[in-house]
Each structure stands twice: as structure tokens, then as C-alpha cells.
Amino acid sequence: MRALSGHLDEGERTVGVHVDLSHEAATPPGCAVAITVELAEVDGRRLGFTVETKDDAAIVCRGTHRRAVIDLRRFEERLADRLPEPAEDPA
Template sequence: MPPKPPLQATFRPGLSGSVRLDVGEADTAEALGSGDVPVLGTPRLVGLCEQASLAALGPAVSPDQTTVGMRVHVDHLAPTQVGGVVTAEATLEKVEGRKLTFTVTVRDRCSLVAAGRVTRVVVDRDRFLSKASG
């Protein structure tokens, strides 16, 4: 098996990805237990930001690797009601060894809904899973 390329060669700043969500009842703060209003819940919004960061990496992650969440800093700036559509975008800004930092934004048709950073770490899939199982 050929050696793996160094991370710097595989993951380059500028990689970007996006995901779209039609906000439904299950995505609300009420449904998620994070509030008592029927608008896009912050936990679901954070999940969208992580999904966008994964979309940015796409095939750059080898089959024996994965990335796991390490840090999320997102400011939820505006509400989105059920039936609204939001798009989360992530751009890889910085590669520090195994640590990948993304700038993320979430927008609906009217405004910036959220902005922040997501940091993920590249890990060996099998080693990580063996740690999780004890």
C-alpha cells in the first residue's frame, strides 16, 4: 500500500461545501428541546454547519480516515420559521496538522441566520472506533 500523503497536501484552505435544509417541525427548538418556539433550533443549525464542513472535504478524506468534531462556535443571529429554507456554507480556512478549521455561514432568503467556525480533527477511523468501544 502506498504511503498516505501528508495532510497539508490533501486538505487545502479554500475547499468549500454547502447543504440546504427545508425547515420542518422536527427541526424546531420546540421539537429539539432547546426552546419553546417553533423556529429552526440552534442544535439543528449547528448540525447543518458540521454537515457543510463535511461536504467541503468530500473525497479529500481517505477511506481509512474520518473527521470528528472538536469545537463549534456559532452565533445564531436570526430566526427561521417552519417552511423556510436555509443554506449552510463552510470554507476550510486553516490546516494545522490534523486540525481543520472552517468558517461557516447559514443564510435564508432574507438574511444571515448564523455565522462562526467549526473545527474538525482528522483521525484514523479504526483507531478512533476502538477507543470509543473501550
């Protein structure tokens, strides 16, 4: 999300739609890891990222992450429609 800062129009946000990651090595507790994310594909409002995580000894994890650019106001309206009706106060 930080990588997209400054690249979205006013009122736009992104939401994750898919994550596919391998787990290739364990990192001992307390060791640092570095995560590299690269925007690899833009298909209309869909964004595809490659992800790689390394520690000092090995690649720990790699894969892909897809996000969609959404209109925040419309998204929040749809969510509001899915909320349950509040219970009536018996008093």
C-alpha cells in the first residue's frame, strides 16, 4: 500500500484480492528479514505484485499478491448494506 502512495486518485484505495506465497525456509527468532515488493502488472484496475522475503541465509518466502483499485465511497456504501439491522431497544 505504501508503494502506491501518491499514485491513486482522490477517493481511491486498494483492497487485496489474492495472495499466493510459498514458505521456503524458517527464520530463527530475532533475525531480521527484508521484504521486496514490486509492481509487476497493471490490468485496468487490477494490480499484480511480486513478493520476496529474505533473511541473511536464504529466501524465506516468495510469491504474488493481487490488489484492486476501488472507489472508497462506493465500497463503504456496499459494506453498509451488508451490516445487520440494529436490534430494537426493548425499553
